[in-house]
Amino acid sequence: MPNNTINPEDWLTAVDESGFRVTTVQESLIDIFAHSEYPLSAEQAWEIARQSRPKTGRATVYRMVEKLEKLGLIRRLHGYQGCSHFVPTLPELMMLFICLSCGRADYLDSQPLNDLIQQSEHISGHHITDSRLQFFGACADCQQNA
Amino acid sequence: MPNNTINPEDWLTAVDESGFRVTTVQESLIDIFAHSEYPLSAEQAWEIARQSRPKTGRATVYRMVEKLEKLGLIRRLHGYQGCSHFVPTLPELMMLFICLSCGRADYLDSQPLNDLIQQSEHISGHHITDSRLQFFGACADCQQNA
DNA sequence: CGCTTATTGATACTTGGTATCAATAGGGTA
DNA sequence: TACCCTATTGATACCAAGTATCAATAAGCG
Incomplete structure (x- = not known):
């Protein structure tokens, strides 16, 4: 972190x-x-x-x-x-990755998520006020040590 | 739904x-x-x-x-x-929007999310095996009736 | 039909979290 | 510094969501 x-x-x-x-x-x-x-x-x-x-x-x-x-x-x-x-919380890094092996969280740049939100609002007509994105998997370190 | x-x-x-x-x-x-x-x-x-x-x-x-x-x-x-x-669950529609006003869930095409996952894997080096994306807000209907 | 075994329902229990309330401690004022 | 007022605290009791247990029930097979 x-x-x-x-x-x-x-x-x-x-x-x-x-x-x-x-x-x-x-x-x-x-x-x-x-x-x-x-x-x-x-x-x-x-x-x-x-x-x-x-x-x-x-x-x-x-x-x-x-x-x-x-x-x-x-x-x-x-x-x-x-x-x-x-x-x-790190406001600019709202996309969270959680490693299922070591348990650590990594923060990813949220700009791609913001873009996705805009795009989705446009397509669906919904007004999006909050979002939650989490990724799960194996972090770079844990992949190497496996 | x-x-x-x-x-x-x-x-x-x-x-x-x-x-x-x-x-x-x-x-x-x-x-x-x-x-x-x-x-x-x-x-x-x-x-x-x-x-x-x-x-x-x-x-x-x-x-x-x-x-x-x-x-x-x-x-x-x-x-x-x-x-x-x-x-x-609707496998091809894994991006969920939940309307905070009427409570209904709407399913959005998950292709943009798949793209985002690929991009994130590439940038971070993590291997992503699962994801969870939820949007919250006001659906198109509830915006009109407000 | 009857046997075997997975599933069920009633109940007790555990766990994560909340409400209550007297005791404590910030921090402003004299 | 000492005092007062009030938000915060800690101990306890409580609540709700979910799980474990186990005798009773019901699928499915021969």
């Missing part, structure tokens, strides 16, 4: 600016999601959070996940170990 | 040929999914099934949904009232 393009500071700013208080739990959860190499479920994030902050509550983690998703900072993966895993 | 292209007989054949016994419950459930105008959850299918066959068990419906999904006869929708609704 291209962590270098994800800045936890920006997430804190986004949470702050959306009218919420920024707390230490939230900081720790933002850190966990922003730095994870793999998609995380709320349950997994809770486990990790308790390692450094044992009293962290389950509901708090679920609430934070919901908040981050609503703010568009994380994005839910569907069809990979259920539908409860999240990855950081 | 283009029901005219879905043939329950073919589904029964598919279930039969995959080594399962074909029973009356299964026939009724296949009918329900193949003829529904809207995406259905297992729970909803159970409700409908009990109207004509009151003793139908909940687990049976969940089992049948699982079987139909594994055989590729129905496909799960994600992000529309959760992730537990299903629509019949």
Whole structure:
């Protein structure tokens, strides 16, 4: 995952600016999601959070996940170990590839998807306001090591 | 939904040929999914099934949904009232549009998606074995009646 | 028709997620 | 710094979707 393009500071700013208080739990959860190499479920994030902050509550983690998703900072993966895993959002890279072998997500340039949306709107007459595209398969690395 | 292209007989054949016994419950459930105008959850299918066959068990419906999904006869929708609704599969029409106003699914020609997959494989080096594309928005009808 | 075995239905259970509410901690003000 | 107000938190209870269990039932075959 291209962590270098994800800045936890920006997430804190986004949470702050959306009218919420920024707390230490939230900081720790933002850190966990922003730095994870793999998609995380709320349950997994809770486990990790308790390692450094044992009293962290389950509901708090679920609430934070919901908040981050609503703010568009994380994005839910569907069809990979259920539908409860999240990855950081990278607005220009909305086409997600998930490797079924190593579990890592790769972000692909979303311009081709935007083109496809425009084309589909034109053909069907529907007005498309949201889309979800996920690819599954074997990543370049896993193909080599197979 | 283009029901005219879905043939329950073919589904029964598919279930039969995959080594399962074909029973009356299964026939009724296949009918329900193949003829529904809207995406259905297992729970909803159970409700409908009990109207004509009151003793139908909940687990049976969940089992049948699982079987139909594994055989590729129905496909799960994600992000529309959760992730537990299903629509019949139309292999050449794998791009799904779901109207957020009337709830109906429309199937779009999947050739542009196939092209996109090829292009993405070429650029990324990943081997893509499965994909999921869903559009959300307002269908042509609902735009007019708004 | 009767036998064998897959399927079924009732029920209990698990899991992922939500609601409640008293206790806690931000952060603004004096 | 100390105080107050209120959003957030954590513990717990709760809920809903889905799964496991197992005796009863019904396909399909000889």
